[in-house]
Amino acid sequence: MDRRSFYFIKFNIFIIILFIVNGLFIHDILKHLNDxxxxxxxxxxxxxxxxxxxxxxxxxxxxxxxxxxxxxxxxxxxxxxxxxxxxxxxxxxxxxxxxxxxxxxxxxxxxDTIGPTITTTVDKVERSYCDNKLSADVEYSAVDDVDGEVTESVTREDSDDKITLKVKDSSNNESILEIPIVNVEKPSNKIVLNGKSIQTIGVGGTYKEEGAYYADGCGTKIDDNIDIAGSVDTSKEGKYTITYTSKTDNKIKTTRTITVKEMPKAQTAPVTGNSVIYLTFDDGPCAYTKRILDILDKYNIKATFFVTNQIRGYQNMIGEEARRGHTVGVHTYTHQWNIYNSLDSYWNDFNNMDAIIEQQTGKKAEILRFPGGTSNRMAKVGMSNIVNSVNNKGLRYYDWNVCVEDAGACVKSSNKQQCVYNYFVNGLKPGRDNIVLLHDLKSYTADSLERMIQYALSKGYTFKAIDQNTAQVHFKPYK
Ligand SMILES: [Zn+2]
Incomplete structure (x- = not known):
């Protein structure tokens, strides 16, 4: 290659490189402007x-x-x-x-990503060693944020150690609630008292010793060899203890407590000559309230509901109760005994419930029923103080003179529906106001309601909701 063509090529390469570098640079600027x-x-x-x-x-x-x-x-x-x-x-x-x-x-x-909320009245259940039965009935309800009430779709499965409640909503979100079953161990031998272990006798009354027997843990009698010590002087107010000791095994003892005291005059509703029934439902609203309302409507009967906020998702039923002509009163917001710790805690709980009632019915409650009744023994602050405070506010409170035992004796009955019905029939008295305590929280109460109504109508009773003219039935406050 000669020198000239060498320079020519070198120059051309230089120009080409210049173009490439230049091109990149411009492209880069343009690109940045449009970035x-x-x-x-x-x-x-x-x-x-x-x-x-x-x-x-x-x-x-x-x-x-x-x-x-x-x-x-x-x-x-x-x-x-x-x-x-x-x-x-x-x-x-x-x-x-x-x-x-x-x-x-x-x-x-x-x-919908959230399954229904299942609510139950218990967080565990015991299984008795002796009869293999569960200690409590598991009542439950389920509410879904989209579908509303879905209690009917809940399935229940019992295994050895748990009850499993399952429910799905319409978007297939499943909720599962497990309630543990605690298997109680075989109880040890014991003394079984004939009659009640706690008794109250009026001064001047008589105490009758009913005795006791020695039994295995399940209550099957072993023998009658019992030593009974102590006595009751019914002429003097006081607390007396009788001690029962097994002669077969003298480590096994039990006691009976007898309180002798001046009895308050029994609180009875005025005898008006009219046979009236005031059905009062406590502890709801809940899954069974709607059924109860429909039965009441069927017979055009007005009743009274002392409501709570225990079961979430049913507040609208309070409005429904009022719209259908029933009376709504405050029972309690939480239904915990600690509401009775002080006047403040009582009114705080009351006002929480009253606010829901006002929101649902457009007006505040004028009547109330104390959880456990006025004679309950749970009030640290003293029921008399609470009663005074209620009276000062011009509110009226109602206890009852007929109890269907749907939250008491009938809970363990093998035929709860019949048990509730029997207590109803036996508790009614003609010629007076019968204030009947029921719980809409109990399915068997709803199940026996229609029969109770039919019985009472056949006996000539009329039904009323509590209003300003209804005489108050009060228990004596405990302390
Ligand atoms: Zn209650």
Whole structure:
């Protein structure tokens, strides 16, 4: 190669390199000028739960790798997201930035992701060694945030150590609640008293020793060899203890306590000559309340409901009770004994319940029933103090003079429905106001209600809801 052509080639290579470098540089500048990205923040499809509020994460503009404040753009946001209805929705941004239009669309799906809430009245159950039976009836209800009441769909499965309650909502979300069963061990031998272990006798009354026997842990009699020590002087007020010791095994003892005291005059409702029944339902509303209301409607009977907030999801039934012409009174918000710790705690609980009643019925309650009745022994602050405070506020309170034992003796009956009915029939007295204590929390009470009504109607009773003219039936406050 001669020198000339060498220089010529060298020059050409130089020009070519110059072009390439130049080209890259210009391309880079142009590219940077156009490097605008307008995009959604977050995912293009978002799933949210039913009835949760939706807030869109917005969009972002990146210009030349720099985050741009979106206030430099003009934009419009159209969103039809309604989380109170299941479905698919759209969030749409129309954006103008540096004279260019952008449209961004996000899909929002409202789904039911939460299963029903199962509520029960117990958190565990004991299984008796002796008869292999469960100590308590498991009452339950289930409410779903979308489907509402789903108690009927709950399935129950009992195994050796637990009760499993299962329920699915219409979106197939399943809720499972397990209630442990505690198997009680074989109890040791014991002394079984004939008659009640705690007795109260009026001064001047008589104490009759009913005796006791020695039995195995399940109550089967072993023998009658019992030593009985102690005595009761019914002429003097006081607390007396009788001690029973097994002669077969003198480590096995038990006691009976007899309180002798001046008896208060029995509180009875006025004898009016009219045979009236005031059905009063405590502890609801709950799953069975609607059925009770329908039965009452069928016979055009008005009743009284002393309501609680124990079972979630049924507050609307309080409004329903009032709309159907029944009287609504306060029972308690929590139904815990600690409401009686002080006047403040009592009124705090009362006001919580009264607020729900006012919200549901449009007015505050004028009547109440104390949890456990006025004679309950749980009030640390003293029931007399609470009663005075209730009277001072011009509220009226009602105890009862007929108890169907649906939360008492009948709970362990093998035929609860019949048991409740029997207590009802035996408790009624003609010619007076019969204030009947029932619990809408008990399915068997709802089951026997119609029969109770038919019986009472056949005997000429009339039914009323408690109103301003209903004479109050009061127990004597305990302390
Ligand atoms: Zn109660």
């Amino acid at each position: 605008i990205h307008v995009s959604l923040k977050g995912d293009e499809t978002v799933v949210i739960s039913y009835k949760t509020s939706y807030e869109d994460p917005g969009f972002e503009i990146i210009n030349n790798k720099q985050d741009v404040d979106i206030s430099n753009a003009t934009y419009e946001l159209i969103s039809d997201v309604d989380s109170s209805k299941l479905g698919e929705y759209e969030v749409k941004y129309t954006i103008k930035y540096m004279n260019k239009d952008y449209t961004l669309i996000r899909k929002v799906e409202v789904k």
